[in-house]
Amino acid sequence: MKRLRLEAPQLIMISYLVILAVSLKYIGIPYMDMINDSLIKWVMNGVLVLSLVPMINVGAGRNFGLPIGISAGLLGMCIVLEFRLEGWLGFGVSILIGSIIAILFGYIYSIVLNRLKGNEEIVGTFAGFSFIPIMNLFWSLAPFKNRQMLYPVGGQGLRPKINLDGYFGGILDNFLKINIGSLTIPLGLIMFFFILCFMVYLFQRTRMGIAMACIPENEAFAKLSGINIDRYRRIAIIFSNILAAIGIIVYSQSYGFIHLYDGPFMMAFPAVSAILIGGATKNKATVFNVMLGTYLYQTTFLLSVPVANALLIPEMSEIIRMIMTNGIILYAFLYEGVRKRNEKV
Amino acid sequence: MIKRITALILSLIVIFSLAACQNTDTEKAAVESSSEKNVETENVENFKIGIVTPTLSTSEDEFRAGAEMVEKYPGIVKHVTLPENFNAELETGISQILSLADDPEMKAIIVCSGQSGLLPAFEQIREKRPDIITIATMLDEPELMAEYVDISFSTDWVRRGETIPKKAKEMGAKTFIHYSFPTHLAKEAVAQRKQMMEKTCEELGLEFVEIITPDPQTGDGPAAMQQFLREDIPRQIAKYGTDTNIFGSNCPMYDVIIDEALKLKFIVAEQCCPTPTQAYPTVMNLEIEAEDLGNYDKINELIAEKAKEAGMTGRLSGWAMPSSLYVPKFEIELAKYIIENGLELNEDILNEDFLGDFSAEAMGVRADFRALDENTNNYYLLVLESVYY
Numbered sequence: 001m002k003r004l005r006l007e008a009p010q011l012i013m014i015s016y017l018v019i020l021a022v023s024l025k026y027i028g029i030p031y032m033d034m035i036n037d038s039l040i041k042w043v044m045n046g047v048l049v050l051s052l053v054p055m056i057n058v059g060a061g062r063n064f065g066l067p068i069g070i071s072a073g074l075l076g077m078c079i080v081l082e083f084r085l086e087g088w089l090g091f092g093v094s095i096l097i098g099s100i101i102a103i104l105f106g107y108i109y110s111i112v113l114n115r116l117k118g119n120e121e122i123v124g125t126f127a128g129f130s131f132i133p134i135m136n137l138f139w140s141l142a143p144f145k146n147r148q149m150l151y152p153v154g155g156q157g158l159r160p161k162i163n164l165d166g167y168f169g170g171i172l173d174n175f176l177k178i179n180i181g182s183l184t185i186p187l188g189l190i191m192f193f194f195i196l197c198f199m200v201y202l203f204q205r206t207r208m209g210i211a212m213a214c215i216p217e218n219e220a221f222a223k224l225s226g227i228n229i230d231r232y233r234r235i236a237i238i239f240s241n242i243l244a245a246i247g248i249i250v251y252s253q254s255y256g257f258i259h260l261y262d263g264p265f266m267m268a269f270p271a272v273s274a275i276l277i278g279g280a281t282k283n284k285a286t287v288f289n290v291m292l293g294t295y296l297y298q299t300t301f302l303l304s305v306p307v308a309n310a311l312l313i314p315e316m317s318e319i320i321r322m323i324m325t326n327g328i329i330l331y332a333f334l335y336e337g338v339r340k341r342n343e344k345v
Numbered sequence: 346m347i348k349r350i351t352a353l354i355l356s357l358i359v360i361f362s363l364a365a366c367q368n369t370d371t372e373k374a375a376v377e378s379s380s381e382k383n384v385e386t387e388n389v390e391n392f393k394i395g396i397v398t399p400t401l402s403t404s405e406d407e408f409r410a411g412a413e414m415v416e417k418y419p420g421i422v423k424h425v426t427l428p429e430n431f432n433a434e435l436e437t438g439i440s441q442i443l444s445l446a447d448d449p450e451m452k453a454i455i456v457c458s459g460q461s462g463l464l465p466a467f468e469q470i471r472e473k474r475p476d477i478i479t480i481a482t483m484l485d486e487p488e489l490m491a492e493y494v495d496i497s498f499s500t501d502w503v504r505r506g507e508t509i510p511k512k513a514k515e516m517g518a519k520t521f522i523h524y525s526f527p528t529h530l531a532k533e534a535v536a537q538r539k540q541m542m543e544k545t546c547e548e549l550g551l552e553f554v555e556i557i558t559p560d561p562q563t564g565d566g567p568a569a570m571q572q573f574l575r576e577d578i579p580r581q582i583a584k585y586g587t588d589t590n591i592f593g594s595n596c597p598m599y600d601v602i603i604d605e606a607l608k609l610k611f612i613v614a615e616q617c618c619p620t621p622t623q624a625y626p627t628v629m630n631l632e633i634e635a636e637d638l639g640n641y642d643k644i645n646e647l648i649a650e651k652a653k654e655a656g657m658t659g660r661l662s663g664w665a666m667p668s669s670l671y672v673p674k675f676e677i678e679l680a681k682y683i684i685e686n687g688l689e690l691n692e693d694i695l696n697e698d699f700l701g702d703f704s705a706e707a708m709g710v711r712a713d714f715r716a717l718d719e720n721t722n723n724y725y726l727l728v729l730e731s732v733y734y
Contacts, residue, residue, distance in 0.1 A: 029580065037576050111347070134358070152626035152633050152644065161600050161627050230455070255575070257600060258629070259568065266566045305573050309556055 009277050009328055013296045016324075020303040027310035032182040038299045040173060040186055044254040046294045049274045051243030052195075053200055055120075056285040057209075058236035059216025060113055062275070065124030066268035068109050069244025071135045072102035077249060078158065082146050083165060091168040091253065098245035106241030110234040125268070132265055136191050139260045148213040162258040169256045189254070194294065196246065197287045203239070204286075212236055216283035273297060273324070276332045300324065362572055366580035366651045387424040392452040392700050393423055396673060399458050400426045406669035407457045409639065422677060423451075435462050442466040446474050453478040453680035457673040461485040478683060478690065480676045487717050491724040495690055498676065500668040501715065501726035502534050505615070506541025508728055510551060513590035513614040516660060516733075519551045520585040522620035524574065524602075525594040526560040528593040535594050542592070554585070558598075567597045572603040582609045590614050599624035609653045613662070615731070621645050645732055652734040664729040665710045672728060676709040695722045705730075 006318045023223045024031065048066065055063045063069075076098025080090045109127065144150065149162050158328035161171070175188025205211045212232050223229055248267075252258050275285055278293020304320060357669065394672060396414065398407040411424040425441055428434040443466055445454050454477055456463060461484040470477055471493070481494040490497045510521055523542060529535050539555070546553040558574060561567040574593070578601070582589060590612040599616050601622050606613050615695050616623055621644045629651040637643045645665060652661050664671075682703065688694060697714045705711035711730040716722060 033580065041576075147632040150633075152622040152638075154633065159627055163604070163630050164526075166630060253416055253574070256604060262566065263568060266568065267410065268614045301569075302576065305557075306558060306577065 006330065007279055009331060010279060010292070010296065012299060013277050013324075014042055017296060017300050017303070020300065023307050023311070024303065027307065029306055029310075030182070032207040034303065036184045037296070038302055040189065041188045041298045041302055042252050043172075043186070045271070045274065045298050046193050047196060047250045047292065048244060048247035049248050049271045049278075049294045050196060050200060050287070050290045051240050052271060052275050052280075053240075053285045053287065053290060054203070054212075054236040054243070055216040055240040056275075056280060056283065057091065057204065057216070058212045058233050059219070059283055060233055060237055061120035061124060061282070062272045062280075063124055063240055063244070064121055064268045064272065065109060065128035065131070066244055066271060067128040067264040068105050068131050069102055069241035070248040070278060071131060072105045072241060073245030073248035073252075074135075074258060074260060075101050076163070076245060077242045077252060078142075078144065078149065081149055081162065081258075082144050084167075086167050088168070091171050091249070094168070094195065094249055095246055098157070098249055099242045102241040102245040103238055106238035107234065109241065111235035113237060114230045114233055128268060129265070158260055160259070160261050160263075162260070164253060164258060167315050168253055171253050173251065173254055182221050189250075192250070196243070197291065200243070202288045208232070208235070213284075249280075250280060269326070269329070270297070271328075273326075273328045276328050282332075282336050297324075377607065379474060390682050391450065392421070392684050394418075394421055394453045394455065394677055394684070395423045395425060395447060395448075395451055396677060397425050397427060397454070397456045397458070399431065399460070399671065400429050403427075403429060403431070403463060404669070405665055407428055407459075407673050410457070410673035412637070418677075418681070419683065420561045423448075427460075431458075431460055432462075438463055439466040439469075443469055443473075446470050446477060451477060452684045453480065453585060455479075455673065455676045455680060456481045456483060457604070457676065458483055459669075464493050464497055478680055480680060482672050482676070487721075487724050489719045491717065495693070495723060496679075497724045498672055498714075499724070499726050500672065501653070501728050503541060504715065504726065504728055506538040507545050507594060510542050510545040510549060512662065512731060513612060514549045514551060516590070516612050516614055516662065518556060518590035518612050518614070520589040521546050521584070521592045522554045522556060522589060524556050524558050524591065524598060526562075526570065527560050528560055528562045529594050538593070539543055548560070551590075552585070554581070556581070558593075561595065561597065567595075568734045570595070571597065571601045574598060575605070577613075578605045581611060587611050591692070593617060596623060600627055603661070604628045606661065607652075607657060610657060612655060612660045612662065613679075616663055619664035619729070621648055621663060621665070621732075622634045624694045625663075645734070649734045657734070659733055661734040662731050663734075665732045666729075668727070668729055671708065671710065671712070672727070674710055675704055675712065679703065682707070690723075692722070697725070700725065 048070075051065050051066070051069060052117050055061050073094075076094045076096075080094040112127060113120050113123065124192065141157065144158060149158050151157050151159055172189040172192055173186050175186075176191070178185045178187050179317065204213065211222070215227065215229055215232060219229065248264070270279050274293040274297040275289055276293065277297050278289035278291070280286070280289040280293070349721060350689060361385075396411045398404070398411040401408045408426065411523070414422045415424045423445065425445060427438045427441060430569040431438060442454065442456060445451055451474075463483060466486050467479050467481070479495045481490060481497050482499055483490065487497070487499070513521055522540065523539055525535065525539065528718065530539065543553050556577065559569040561570045578591065587610045591606070593599060593602055594617055596616075596618055605611075609626065621641060625631065625648050629648060631644070631647050631651070633644060634645070648661075649658075652658055682693065683690070693699065697716065700714045703710060712727045713730070714725040714727050717726065
């Protein structure tokens with residue numbers, strides 16, 4: 001039986017969320033609108049958070065190199081737009097192309113990470129950051145021909161933002177939308193998220209998934225049992241990258257724009273914070289952690305800015321946001337450090 | 346093996362970026378050689394106008410303005426660029442400007458750069474060649490520029506605090522929403538403009554609403570800010586109705602603001618940096634053909650068409666072209682006019698009405714000029730005429 005244990009981060013976030021929700025009543029923002037927004041925001045970021053799971057479970061750390069997988073997804077979408085594929089076809093093909101590119105990127109990324117075991121998080125962060133300028137070079141020089149994507153003045157290089165209206169903007173958001181009174185449930189979007197979550201869950205239950213999970217538990221033992229550690233790590237890293245590519249496609253269709261150049265720059269930190277709030281540890285993350293963490297984290301953000309604006313301390317919302325994002329990551333590191341020390345004693 | 350592959354990839358990247366850089370170099374060289382060709386044919390003409398701008402990579406608009414004018418008036422306009430690394434090579438910049446004054450046929454020198462520190466060049470020109478007309482748009486102290494430069498122009502960012510609410514009211518707004526964030530409001534020009542807007546709104550009877558967004562310069566970058574706008578704008582429109590004008594103080598905001606405007610039908614009287622090439626092409630998925638690049642009339646037409654499709658005619662507006670492109674072109678036209686007609690720099694030219702009329706005639710878009718203060722008659726602040734989509 002699974003016992004639902006709430007740790008300090010979740011408790012802090014939930015109480016903060018409750019305070020915000022109560023103050024909403026006083027500033028006259030309708031609850032229903034907020035719930036509708038929060039559902040979309042949940043899934044929009046959820047897939048990106050989900051992409052962290054395979055890497056955490058194989059012991060390759062929280063993927064701060066998320067921009068690499070994201071770039072693959074962005075590239076997939078740009079190629080689809082170049083051929084002007086619309087609607088479900090465009091959405092499907094961009095996931096397909098994005099995944100293929102993610103396999104390639106993930107393979108290279110896994111070579112780097114397998115050589116630097118133990119430092120994956122730092123290496124990953126820098127790999128992600130240094131990958132962005134390479135992609136910037138690519139965006140500005142790539143020979144795309146669709147004029148809806150090119151800079152309006154010079155006519156060369158992709159625009160920083162490309163509109164998805166008329167292609168597949170909002171395609172999942174509006175799929176199977178159910179209205180119950182003023183409550184709008186984007187069923188299609190949520191189902192898509194659940195299917196992906198279920199796939200990750202099933203993967204964890206397969207022979208390979210279980211073998212992967214035992215690598216971070218005891219690497220020497222795993223090796224002696226005949227598990228090819230590097231190979232499993234590679235597969236997990238590639239899987240993470242594919243999910244990240246799908247994640248950015250889901251994010252973009254909801255957001256309405258493809259955000260190139262420095263867009264993916266700061267996407268890794270909120271995702272990592274979210275999964276930590278959900279209760280993931282360094283070596284173990286479940287699909288449930290992803291769902292809970294993303295909802296708590298994103299809803300807090302959704303509520304904090306309007307509330308802070310109404311209470312006339314707008315600057316506070318930013319400060320609290322930053323304390324949350326970075327503080328939770330710091331907390332997780334400290335928590336692990338303390339536990340490790342206790343284990344030694 | 347891995348080492349070799351890495352080395353290979355690295356060297357490929359280096360070669361690739363070299364080639365990429367070269368590309369712009371040849372472009373620059375092409376412009377320079379074309380201007381040199383013009384120099385040869387120039388002997389037919391009996392006067393020249395020199396324009397100094399930053400390089401293409403430093404400031405695209407000014408550079409393209411200079412390059413376009415060379416094409417428009419071959420043999421008359423001579424385009425020179427300041428060094429790339431401007432601040433470290435101030436002396437080179439000054440000697441670039443002075444080199445123009447060595448040409449006996451040179452009758453006017455125009456300097457357009459968003460930098461300061463080039464004033465000594467103007468002092469020397471005045472000593473050496475008092476007959477040359479100097480025109481400048483720079484960031485030096487306005488009082489000093491008024492003293493050393495014959496005519497100076499600058500875009501009037503603060504006065505827009507007055508003109509934007511007025512225009513919003515004309516377009517039917519009852520509420521004026523101002524989106525900004527702490528680090529931006531700490532800038533003097535932005536804060537002054539906001540105060541001005543607040544004051545003007547009060548005078549006009551518009552409700553002024555100030556909303557703070559997540560800060561893109563700290564924290565998670567522009568994405569968080571844009572996401573907030575996506576969520577907040579529908580709320581505000583539900584609260585204040587569609588007769589609301591939305592102004593954001595930061596350029597990346599406009600992708601979302603204009604996109605939401607097309608859906609929710611509120612008013613956008615002017616962008617923070619008004620130009621048809623900002624946000625509109627992205628939001629409206631404009632397809633600008635290769636031959637239409639830089640053709641602002643055509644781009645404005647495309648925008649008006651899309652606005653009509655969305656039922657937004659008369660609710661979107663902006664400037665017909667970016668002022669950083671407009672000002673250098675206008676200055677060249679003005680210098681040419683003065684020289685061709687053998688006019689003296691006196692009150693006939695240095696007054697707000699003449700400049701306004703001349704801008705409408707020469708550029709097709711009227712600019713509204715205002716002198717710096719009562720005692721200065723050669724430093725003008727300008728605001729461009731609006732286009733309504």
